[in-house]
Amino acid sequence: MTQAYPPGSAVVVAVLFAILWLTAFLEVLCEWNRWPSLSHKMERWADTHRWFSGGLLAIFFILLCHFVLNPLVLPDSCQCSPKSLIELAADLAR
Amino acid sequence: MRPPRWLTWLRDVVGRPLHAAIHYGLLIVMPIIGFPIVARLWSEELAKCDFGEVAYLPDWLLLIPALVGLAAGRYLSWLVPPQDYEARAHRELNSGAKRVGPTALVLASAALVVIWFYEAVGTAHYTVVSSVTGRTANFEPITYYIRCAIYHDKAATDFGFWTMVTILLFGFVVGHWFWSDHPGDAKENDSKVAV
Numbered sequence: 001m002t003q004a005y006p007p008g009s010a011v012v013v014a015v016l017f018a019i020l021w022l023t024a025f026l027e028v029l030c031e032w033n034r035w036p037s038l039s040h041k042m043e044r045w046a047d048t049h050r051w052f053s054g055g056l057l058a059i060f061f062i063l064l065c066h067f068v069l070n071p072l073v074l075p076d077s078c079q080c081s082p083k084s085l086i087e088l089a090a091d092l093a094r
Numbered sequence: 095m096r097p098p099r100w101l102t103w104l105r106d107v108v109g110r111p112l113h114a115a116i117h118y119g120l121l122i123v124m125p126i127i128g129f130p131i132v133a134r135l136w137s138e139e140l141a142k143c144d145f146g147e148v149a150y151l152p153d154w155l156l157l158i159p160a161l162v163g164l165a166a167g168r169y170l171s172w173l174v175p176p177q178d179y180e181a182r183a184h185r186e187l188n189s190g191a192k193r194v195g196p197t198a199l200v201l202a203s204a205a206l207v208v209i210w211f212y213e214a215v216g217t218a219h220y221t222v223v224s225s226v227t228g229r230t231a232n233f234e235p236i237t238y239y240i241r242c243a244i245y246h247d248k249a250a251t252d253f254g255f256w257t258m259v260t261i262l263l264f265g266f267v268v269g270h271w272f273w274s275d276h277p278g279d280a281k282e283n284d285s286k287v288a289v
Binding site for chain 2: 019021029042047074092
Protein backbone atom coordinates (compact mmCIF):
# COMPACT_ATOMS: atom_id res chain seq x y z
CA MET A 1 0.00 0.00 0.00
CA THR A 2 1.42 3.40 -0.92
CA GLN A 3 2.11 5.71 1.96
CA ALA A 4 2.82 9.40 2.30
CA TYR A 5 6.50 10.43 2.29
CA PRO A 6 7.47 9.72 5.89
CA PRO A 7 9.64 12.70 6.85
CA GLY A 8 7.29 15.12 5.04
CA SER A 9 5.70 16.80 8.07
CA ALA A 10 9.00 17.02 9.93
CA VAL A 11 10.73 18.65 6.95
CA VAL A 12 7.90 21.15 6.41
CA VAL A 13 7.92 22.21 10.08
CA ALA A 14 11.73 22.35 10.08
CA VAL A 15 11.70 24.64 7.03
CA LEU A 16 9.11 26.93 8.65
CA PHE A 17 11.17 27.27 11.81
CA ALA A 18 14.36 27.73 9.80
CA ILE A 19 12.75 30.70 8.06
CA LEU A 20 11.66 32.16 11.41
CA TRP A 21 15.13 31.63 12.86
CA LEU A 22 16.88 33.26 9.89
CA THR A 23 14.56 36.23 10.27
CA ALA A 24 15.37 36.45 13.98
CA PHE A 25 19.09 36.19 13.15
CA LEU A 26 18.89 39.13 10.71
CA GLU A 27 17.10 41.13 13.40
CA VAL A 28 19.82 40.37 15.95
CA LEU A 29 22.52 41.31 13.43
CA CYS A 30 20.85 44.68 12.91
CA GLU A 31 20.29 45.18 16.63
CA TRP A 32 23.96 44.40 17.37
CA ASN A 33 25.24 46.81 14.71
CA ARG A 34 22.55 49.41 15.52
CA TRP A 35 21.34 49.32 11.93
CA PRO A 36 17.72 49.90 11.01
CA SER A 37 16.32 46.42 11.54
CA LEU A 38 14.47 44.25 9.05
CA SER A 39 11.32 44.88 11.08
CA HIS A 40 11.92 48.59 10.82
CA LYS A 41 12.24 48.41 7.03
CA MET A 42 9.12 46.27 6.76
CA GLU A 43 7.16 48.59 9.06
CA ARG A 44 8.10 51.67 7.06
CA TRP A 45 7.21 49.89 3.84
CA ALA A 46 3.86 48.87 5.31
CA ASP A 47 3.26 52.45 6.50
CA THR A 48 3.64 53.73 2.95
CA HIS A 49 1.89 50.84 1.22
CA ARG A 50 -1.20 50.30 3.34
CA TRP A 51 -3.26 48.52 0.70
CA PHE A 52 -0.42 46.18 -0.19
CA SER A 53 0.32 45.33 3.44
CA GLY A 54 -3.41 44.89 4.06
CA GLY A 55 -3.48 42.44 1.18
CA LEU A 56 -0.59 40.49 2.68
CA LEU A 57 -2.40 40.37 6.03
CA ALA A 58 -5.45 39.01 4.23
CA ILE A 59 -3.33 36.36 2.49
CA PHE A 60 -1.89 35.27 5.85
CA PHE A 61 -5.38 34.86 7.27
CA ILE A 62 -6.70 33.06 4.20
CA LEU A 63 -3.79 30.60 4.29
CA LEU A 64 -4.27 29.99 8.01
CA CYS A 65 -7.99 29.36 7.51
CA HIS A 66 -7.14 27.02 4.64
CA PHE A 67 -4.91 24.98 6.96
CA VAL A 68 -7.06 24.82 10.08
CA LEU A 69 -10.63 25.06 8.80
CA ASN A 70 -10.42 22.12 6.41
CA PRO A 71 -10.33 18.45 7.38
CA LEU A 72 -7.34 16.21 6.81
CA VAL A 73 -7.91 14.20 3.63
CA LEU A 74 -5.97 10.95 3.56
CA PRO A 75 -4.12 10.23 0.32
CA ASP A 76 -5.98 7.89 -2.00
CA SER A 77 -4.18 4.75 -3.06
CA CYS A 78 -2.71 5.70 -6.39
CA GLN A 79 -3.61 3.63 -9.44
CA CYS A 80 -0.57 4.88 -11.37
CA SER A 81 2.54 2.80 -11.70
CA PRO A 82 5.24 3.88 -9.27
CA LYS A 83 8.26 5.66 -10.64
CA SER A 84 11.81 5.80 -9.40
CA LEU A 85 13.22 9.17 -8.35
CA ILE A 86 15.32 9.25 -11.53
CA GLU A 87 12.23 8.76 -13.68
CA LEU A 88 10.44 11.44 -11.68
CA ALA A 89 13.30 13.91 -12.24
CA ALA A 90 13.29 13.14 -15.97
CA ASP A 91 9.51 13.60 -16.04
CA LEU A 92 9.77 17.03 -14.42
CA ALA A 93 12.61 18.09 -16.69
CA ARG A 94 10.56 17.29 -19.82
CA MET B 95 -5.32 54.88 19.70
CA ARG B 96 -2.47 56.19 21.85
CA PRO B 97 -0.43 54.24 24.36
CA PRO B 98 -1.66 54.76 27.96
CA ARG B 99 0.55 56.83 30.28
CA TRP B 100 1.77 53.82 32.26
CA LEU B 101 2.95 52.17 29.04
CA THR B 102 4.67 55.35 27.90
CA TRP B 103 6.47 55.43 31.24
CA LEU B 104 7.40 51.75 30.92
CA ARG B 105 8.59 52.36 27.37
CA ASP B 106 10.85 55.24 28.44
CA VAL B 107 12.31 53.24 31.33
CA VAL B 108 12.78 49.76 29.86
CA GLY B 109 11.57 50.04 26.26
CA ARG B 110 14.89 49.92 24.47
CA PRO B 111 16.44 47.03 26.43
CA LEU B 112 13.14 45.13 26.35
CA HIS B 113 12.86 45.57 22.58
CA ALA B 114 16.45 44.35 22.17
CA ALA B 115 15.82 41.45 24.57
CA ILE B 116 12.86 40.30 22.49
CA HIS B 117 15.02 40.27 19.36
CA TYR B 118 17.78 38.30 21.06
CA GLY B 119 15.30 36.11 22.86
CA LEU B 120 13.51 35.03 19.69
CA LEU B 121 16.83 33.72 18.34
CA ILE B 122 16.99 31.33 21.30
CA VAL B 123 13.28 30.58 21.53
CA MET B 124 12.95 29.39 17.92
CA PRO B 125 15.28 26.37 18.24
CA ILE B 126 13.93 25.57 21.71
CA ILE B 127 10.42 25.28 20.27
CA GLY B 128 11.35 23.99 16.81
CA PHE B 129 13.76 21.16 17.61
CA PRO B 130 11.44 19.14 19.89
CA ILE B 131 8.58 19.51 17.41
CA VAL B 132 10.70 18.35 14.46
CA ALA B 133 12.32 15.54 16.48
CA ARG B 134 8.93 14.28 17.62
CA LEU B 135 7.46 14.44 14.12
CA TRP B 136 10.49 12.65 12.66
CA SER B 137 10.12 9.80 15.10
CA GLU B 138 6.39 9.29 14.61
CA GLU B 139 4.99 6.80 12.14
CA LEU B 140 3.56 9.45 9.84
CA ALA B 141 3.19 7.38 6.73
CA LYS B 142 -0.58 7.13 6.80
CA CYS B 143 -1.43 9.84 9.36
CA ASP B 144 -4.59 7.84 9.97
CA PHE B 145 -6.38 8.61 13.22
CA GLY B 146 -9.50 6.62 12.43
CA GLU B 147 -12.79 8.41 13.06
CA VAL B 148 -11.19 11.19 15.12
CA ALA B 149 -11.39 14.57 13.35
CA TYR B 150 -9.13 17.21 14.93
CA LEU B 151 -9.78 19.62 12.08
CA PRO B 152 -11.53 21.93 11.32
CA ASP B 153 -10.93 23.87 14.53
CA TRP B 154 -12.00 27.53 14.80
CA LEU B 155 -10.17 27.93 18.12
CA LEU B 156 -6.83 27.84 16.28
CA LEU B 157 -7.63 31.29 14.86
CA ILE B 158 -7.49 32.81 18.34
CA PRO B 159 -3.68 32.60 18.77
CA ALA B 160 -3.36 34.19 15.31
CA LEU B 161 -5.45 37.17 16.42
CA VAL B 162 -3.56 37.43 19.71
CA GLY B 163 -0.22 37.25 17.87
CA LEU B 164 -1.32 39.89 15.36
CA ALA B 165 -2.34 42.27 18.14
CA ALA B 166 0.84 41.59 20.16
CA GLY B 167 2.98 42.20 17.07
CA ARG B 168 1.09 45.40 16.24
CA TYR B 169 1.44 46.95 19.68
CA LEU B 170 5.02 45.75 20.32
CA SER B 171 5.99 48.89 18.43
CA TRP B 172 4.74 50.95 21.39
CA LEU B 173 7.95 49.84 23.14
CA VAL B 174 10.05 51.85 20.69
CA PRO B 175 10.12 55.61 21.38
CA PRO B 176 8.70 57.50 18.39
CA GLN B 177 11.87 59.57 18.01
CA ASP B 178 13.94 56.36 17.74
CA TYR B 179 11.70 55.11 14.96
CA GLU B 180 12.30 58.30 12.98
CA ALA B 181 16.00 58.55 13.86
CA ARG B 182 16.74 55.05 12.59
CA ALA B 183 15.05 55.83 9.29
CA HIS B 184 17.32 58.82 8.70
CA ARG B 185 20.54 57.30 9.96
CA GLU B 186 23.26 57.13 7.36
CA LEU B 187 23.57 53.52 6.29
CA ASN B 188 26.82 51.68 5.78
CA SER B 189 27.20 48.98 3.16
CA GLY B 190 26.31 46.23 5.64
CA ALA B 191 23.03 47.85 6.62
CA LYS B 192 22.13 48.38 2.97
CA ARG B 193 22.56 44.67 2.29
CA VAL B 194 20.10 43.45 4.94
CA GLY B 195 16.94 44.17 2.96
CA PRO B 196 18.09 42.68 -0.36
CA THR B 197 19.55 39.64 1.48
CA ALA B 198 16.22 39.00 3.14
CA LEU B 199 14.43 39.33 -0.20
CA VAL B 200 16.82 36.88 -1.87
CA LEU B 201 16.36 34.33 0.96
CA ALA B 202 12.58 34.75 0.84
CA SER B 203 12.48 34.35 -2.95
CA ALA B 204 14.68 31.26 -2.84
CA ALA B 205 12.49 29.71 -0.16
CA LEU B 206 9.35 30.45 -2.19
CA VAL B 207 10.85 28.80 -5.29
CA VAL B 208 11.55 25.62 -3.35
CA ILE B 209 8.12 25.70 -1.70
CA TRP B 210 6.17 26.20 -4.93
CA PHE B 211 8.22 23.57 -6.75
CA TYR B 212 7.51 21.04 -4.03
CA GLU B 213 3.85 22.10 -3.95
CA ALA B 214 3.61 21.30 -7.70
CA VAL B 215 5.09 17.85 -7.10
CA GLY B 216 2.85 17.23 -4.09
CA THR B 217 -0.33 18.39 -5.80
CA ALA B 218 0.40 15.99 -8.66
CA HIS B 219 0.52 13.18 -6.06
CA TYR B 220 3.56 11.58 -7.61
CA THR B 221 4.26 8.05 -6.43
CA VAL B 222 7.90 7.12 -6.22
CA VAL B 223 9.90 4.02 -5.41
CA SER B 224 12.94 4.18 -3.21
CA SER B 225 15.90 2.51 -4.92
CA VAL B 226 17.33 1.81 -1.46
CA THR B 227 14.41 0.27 0.44
CA GLY B 228 12.10 -0.62 -2.42
CA ARG B 229 9.18 1.06 -0.61
CA THR B 230 6.72 3.22 -2.50
CA ALA B 231 5.61 6.60 -1.26
CA ASN B 232 3.24 9.36 -2.36
CA PHE B 233 4.23 12.99 -2.37
CA GLU B 234 1.44 15.09 -0.91
CA PRO B 235 0.81 18.86 -0.86
CA ILE B 236 2.32 20.85 1.97
CA THR B 237 -1.16 21.40 3.46
CA TYR B 238 -1.41 17.67 4.05
CA TYR B 239 1.80 17.62 6.08
CA ILE B 240 0.82 20.67 8.09
CA ARG B 241 -2.59 19.20 8.94
CA CYS B 242 -0.91 15.89 9.73
CA ALA B 243 1.44 17.68 12.13
CA ILE B 244 -1.56 19.40 13.77
CA TYR B 245 -3.27 16.02 14.18
CA HIS B 246 -0.20 14.57 15.88
CA ASP B 247 0.06 17.59 18.14
CA LYS B 248 -3.61 17.44 19.13
CA ALA B 249 -3.40 13.70 19.71
CA ALA B 250 -0.47 14.30 22.07
CA THR B 251 -1.61 17.50 23.85
CA ASP B 252 -5.44 17.46 23.50
CA PHE B 253 -5.79 21.09 22.42
CA GLY B 254 -2.70 21.41 20.18
CA PHE B 255 -0.32 23.42 22.35
CA TRP B 256 2.59 23.52 19.91
CA THR B 257 0.27 24.35 17.03
CA MET B 258 -1.05 27.34 18.95
CA VAL B 259 2.49 28.47 19.80
CA THR B 260 3.56 28.25 16.15
CA ILE B 261 0.46 30.12 14.94
CA LEU B 262 1.04 32.76 17.64
CA LEU B 263 4.66 33.25 16.49
CA PHE B 264 3.71 33.66 12.85
CA GLY B 265 0.83 35.98 13.75
CA PHE B 266 3.23 38.03 15.88
CA VAL B 267 5.74 38.45 13.02
CA VAL B 268 3.03 39.31 10.48
CA GLY B 269 1.34 41.77 12.85
CA HIS B 270 4.62 43.44 13.74
CA TRP B 271 5.73 43.84 10.14
CA PHE B 272 2.53 44.67 8.28
CA TRP B 273 0.24 46.17 10.94
CA SER B 274 2.59 48.00 13.27
CA ASP B 275 1.26 50.96 15.24
CA HIS B 276 3.53 53.98 15.70
CA PRO B 277 1.57 56.67 17.51
CA GLY B 278 3.38 59.86 18.48
CA ASP B 279 3.52 60.79 22.15
CA ALA B 280 0.45 62.65 23.44
CA LYS B 281 2.48 65.79 24.36
CA GLU B 282 4.11 66.00 20.92
CA ASN B 283 0.81 65.68 19.10
CA ASP B 284 -0.90 68.21 21.38
CA SER B 285 1.87 70.78 20.82
CA LYS B 286 1.63 70.28 17.05
CA VAL B 287 -2.15 70.84 17.17
CA ALA B 288 -1.63 74.01 19.29
CA VAL B 289 0.80 75.47 16.73
